[in-house]
Amino acid sequence: MSQNLFADMRAHVVEALSDLLPVLTPEQLARVEVTPTRDPAHGDMATNAAMVAAKPAGRNPKELAQALAERLAALPLLSAAEPAGPGFVNLRLSPQALLDQIPVILTAGEAYGDGDAGAGVAVNVEYVSANPTGPMHIGHCRGAVVGDALAAVMAKAGFAVTREYYVNDAGGQVQALAWASYWRYLEALGSPITPEEFDAAAPSGLQYRGEYLIPVGQALRAALGPILATPDLGIADPATWFETVRDLALDMMLTEIRTDLELLGVRQDVFSSERKLLDSGAADVAIATLAADGLIYEGVLDPPKGKTPDDWEPRPQTLFRSTDFGDDVDRPLRKSDGSNTYFANDIAYHADKIARGSAILIDVLGADHGGYVSRMKAAVKAVSHGAVTLEVVLCQIVHVMRGGEAVRMSKRAGTFVTLRDLLDEVGRDAVRFTMLMRKSDAQMEFDLDQAVAQTRENPVFYVQYAHARCRSVLRAAAESLGATETTPEALAGADCAALDDPQELALIRRLIAWPRLIEGAAMAREPHRVAFYLYDLAGEFHMLWNKGRDDSTLRFLQADDAAGTRARLALVAATATVIRSGLMVMGVTPVEEMR
Template sequence: MNLFSDIRAQVLDAIAAMQAEGTLPEGLSTDAITVEPPRDPAHGDMATNAAMVLAKPAGKKPRDIADVLAGKLADDARIASAEVAGPGFLNLRLADVVWQGLPKAVLSAGEAYGRGSLGQGVKVNVEYVSANPTGPLHVGHTRGAVFGDALASLLAYTGYDVTREYYINDGGAQVDVLARSVYLRYLEAHGHEVEFADGTYPGDYLVPVGEALKADVGDAYVDQPESVWLEKVREFATDAMLALIREDLAQLGVEMDVFFSEKSLYGTGRIENAIDTLRDRGLIYKGTLEPPKGKVPEDWEPREQTLFKSTEHGDDVDRPIMKSDGAWTYFAPDIAYHWDKIDRGFDQLIDVFGADHGGYVKRMKAAVSALSEGRVPLDVKLCQLVKLYKNGEPFKMSKRAGTFITLRDVVDEVGPDVTRFVMLTRKNDAPLDFDFAKAVEQSKENPVFYVQYAYARVFSVLRKAEAAGIAVDDATLAGADLSDMTHETELSVARKLAEWPRLVEIAARTHEPHRVAFFLYDLASDLHSLYNRGNDEPQLRFLQEDDPATSQAKIALARAVAVVISAGLGILGVKPVEEMR
């Protein structure tokens, strides 16, 4: 049930009736017509821009269309009033009976309330985290992991066929650096004095890897040239780091469907096939790029390169795909990787990148557009930086990795649920301040606590009702008579419940899971307001002494709130709690 969609359908029916009567011409596009909550709740429950959209193509004044449309809509029993405002907007107020029916709709559907069928089984690949397998995940990866996982859950909730994927960057030079760093720890495990040169990984997290390598091969690699051990140590170290990364993700409740190795693209012809596909479409050529904008580096010189004509697909400049020595640039395997995704039959691709990858977006979109001939869209979401605070002051944590704060450092401090929710309290492209003190504070200023407390409050009411002998199972509550629910504070909670299906659809369309976190906070706030108001106005209390029927009606509203909170937290990957501790 999506009440906003239902009322929009009624608006379209009224427009069709006006066309049949000759009030409006045939053939008008209604795609841009919306029905949404008004910016100011004092203006009504819903507002539509229908008259404004139709005025110009119909050759009529917006208010003239709105006046007739208001009369048509007034015939609907669900609409208490339709008022023309401003140049031609139409504000709608719905009858109380509509809001009184919301708890039943929610309780009857359960957590399926709001799911809808937006995705219709469309196959979507969401690639996120994809950190180099050279160490534990850091706090920046944490935000990308939470965002990507919540987005994948949001899309799955709205009917998409979602694959969660991690791209292992194990084909570049950084993996050789990892192998050399592990080799130093291996020598250290044998009692050798070692020194970490610049560019190696000195973190203590490699100590157990070096010891494990010693246990595996003994002293076979001691005093041996790099040619003997590099390849084997690289594989050993990469496997160890991937195991560490999987453990990190598990700490956060993130589980991938696919781990795709960049290395698997090399020596298999897959990179060549992707580039040949672009070449066959006239998009690969030999050429010389213009000097970089701004101050030109002293060592820059024009040279012929193998280039991808990415400017034909929206990029600013064409991009090199092969180095002068004949080796592929880092862009080439990424092209092949996305070609593989397209070949696997995905209808949409989503990449979640860190803030430092902003310059990579256009070229990657150009590659996907060229490879799929515009059929498969790629949306790239950038996650901005996270700054850590405690009581408003920059927070310096002990760094188990040696040089950076890890995902586990954060999760150990506040837990996975708090970590996930806080990471979604800002839009992904906005910097995020993570204050550890606020994250565990029991106040309205802490959104995690505030939402969890609302859910727990409902279950406290349910326990008290059961103790009083009142049946509060969902089936019974769904059948409760809410016709006496007329207080504005109660109706405002029902109105907020009605927004959930619309909110979920918008969040899924825009790939913005933070909208769910914002909504849950607002819904929790409405419930807390109702609960607290009951302290002064006994008729608003959920439990009415010696009146089981009225109690059930009021509890039905609260239970409906809990159902939606549970569904929303599920999307965010946060476990609801029935009792605060």
């Protein structure tokens, strides 16, 4: 028996359906599904097999469901198979089939739920990719957690995952960073130039004056002294200092970002530099490749929506035929001055990821990039000749709240909540779990009070508490029965026949849903499903715990019932195993005890 009972049952359903209707094609059989029932009163699973097969086979779906149910009812896995509705078949697992999964879980350990749905397909998940021009803030935090958890879910489901950070170390924002860092350098030297005088002399677009740049200026002063300034500590020719200041500032900001990511428990396998990519001429190569395929032309775009003839200047541009690939308008690759657009640079970057062997590209982006999705999907389809797909996961804004009021708690940044501040306030586990308690494309409120509360309303506490309770039971059992009797290997051999209470069976049903949950979350690119599942699993365990307080026969440790004790310890150990497996995917600590 495999870990995934839903996959096993689907194989049985397909076999039975093929016997009944040999005329069905593999494509038609591929549409067969076995899913949980919406109402547990109707059974554990349901299949659409009769409805899928009825039309191509020319059969009545209700009659076909009846015939299919009669065949499936003979399976040892099932205690019942009944036709329902317009052609579904409801399936109820036998109690023994449920109990047989406990040793499967204990034998697999935290690897329970590992699957092969991904079939080793190479996936590149790019996330965070914050401009290295300042501290990471809470908006970056959500994308970091979602991307990291998605990568973990897909790896567990059998995909070959590469986690990537694209360092935007080129363009106007980096120039602004260099100039702002140079101002902090002059400030560290004690320059008499005022901020207003500096602004008047510097190019427009200076955006960064946060206190986080003070250390950059001080580092420049410590390393180089006054040599980057004029003798009177004024502004020197940018040609003499720009690259030095830019490179040091970028290096310090990236060090800060890497530290923040480490504190958050987020890791990436690859850090790609935009500047290195562009310096290699990759954007020009990408444009030339599209041109060779006949996908580039010189043209004039229609005015954007909302523009009037008075404020629109039509001009010839180098355009990509993105409408050939589903976009709503062709997109410029070069500006009228001959320089490449940001879009052209992004095409080059995605072409680079494709060249490195990725079959699926997933970009985790802020919701403000929503308008960029269609053109990038078109570009990826074009440069890969349809062989590679781009998927985009959008993360909506996060509002930090305390006592029902919005919070601005950053000392260094001043205008936004930094990731470091949030981690200092509530800790990594609460940040990660809370970020995954809403679907990424839904706006969310991060309630600081709730994130530290020791109540059911705090999901990370509720789940960690369930794991801690499991571990507490197992420690107590080890003291009374001996450590060798309470190992997963020993408990995997327990006779679980004593587990017949409805709440015990409900908990087992929740446990066996984990492999299917992982597969579904991976295929739908929805890591928040893991958080929801763990919260529900914790609820089932807490209910059994509380029921045992009222009914002594359900208590986990019973001096006069050795067999029942071993059975219940096996269930507790299996529950702890699945919670750990889920928390590891989420990057959250499975604590041993609550303080």
